[in-house]
Amino acid sequence: NAGVMQNPRHLVRRRGQEARLRCSPMKGHSHVYWYRQLPEEGLKFMVYLQKENIIDESGMPKERFSAEFPKEGPSILRIQQVVRGDSAAYFCASSPSGTGTLRGGYEQYFGPGTRLTVT
Amino acid sequence: AQSVTQLDSHVSVSEGTPVLLRCNYSSSYSPSLFWYVQHPNKGLQLLLKYTSAATLVKGINGFEAEFKKSETSFHLTKPSAHMSDAAEYFCVVSQRGKLIFGQGTELSVKP
Numbered sequence: 001n002a003g004v005m006q007n008p009r010h011l012v013r014r015r016g017q018e019a020r021l022r023c024s025p026m027k028g029h030s031h032v033y034w035y036r037q038l039p040e041e042g043l044k045f046m047v048y049l050q051k052e053n054i055i056d057e058s059g060m061p062k063e064r065f066s067a068e069f070p071k072e073g074p075s076i077l078r079i080q081q082v083v084r085g086d087s088a089a090y091f092c093a094s095s096p097s098g099t100g101t102l103r104g105g106y107e108q109y110f111g112p113g114t115r116l117t118v119t
Numbered sequence: 120a121q122s123v124t125q126l127d128s129h130v131s132v133s134e135g136t137p138v139l140l141r142c143n144y145s146s147s148y149s150p151s152l153f154w155y156v157q158h159p160n161k162g163l164q165l166l167l168k169y170t171s172a173a174t175l176v177k178g179i180n181g182f183e184a185e186f187k188k189s190e191t192s193f194h195l196t197k198p199s200a201h202m203s204d205a206a207e208y209f210c211v212v213s214q215r216g217k218l219i220f221g222q223g224t225e226l227s228v229k230p
Contacts, residue, residue, distance in 0.1 A: 031216070033216075033217065033218070035220075042221075042223060043163075043209065043218075043220040043223075045217040045219065048217055055216065056217060091162060091163065106213075106216075107153060108165075108218060110155075110164070111162055112162040113161075113162050
């Protein structure tokens with residue numbers, strides 16, 4: 001039973017290029033979350049998606065960042081015109097169900113992360 | 120808004136001695152709380168979760184946590200540390216599906 005898969009594991013981009021990070025959730029999971037781990041800042045929520053829907057993007061920077069989870073295929077986190085400050089570890093997580101309530105007790109399973117370095 | 124505060128940024132113990140990692144939470148309703156562990160350059164692994172079924176929660180690798188509403192705490196403990204426990208530990212609260220992380224506690228285990 002494969003876990004959450006992310007690729008690439010390491011990605012190097014020059015300033016101004018685009019970065020595409022992919023995430024395949026665990027089998028049977030229809031909810032995907034992206035988190036970013038910046039040095040000295042800890043782990044921060046970015047976006048929560050279901051198939052073909054963005055549920056919560058309150059943690060996404062307003063510009064250059066976008067995410068999708070199409071009906072077929074992996075979830076994609078896209079960063080346009082990368083800058084040095086985008087260098088971080090990006091983690092994807094999935095869960096079997098999200099929540100329509102306030103509590104949200106369903107645990108999330110994390111992938112190994114993509115480490116983005118912008119030169 | 121919900122939040123968690125991890126009271127120690129770094130804890131150092133000797134192998135075979137108890138581990139205590141402290142976490143306080145802030146929530147306007149009964150929270151869903153988790154502890155995750157992250158080994159160097161790896162992803163996050165779920166240790167245990169609290170979702171109001173029982174206040175003492177047992178997790179993997181001998182870890183457990185106790186939910187204390189009166190103290191708004193969810194401390195992580197282990198009776199006897201092992202070298203392989205050295206890692207960073209995150210106390211986490213769930214809010215409308217998204218996870219809110221504490222700042223992390225780095226656990227060092229001395230031989």
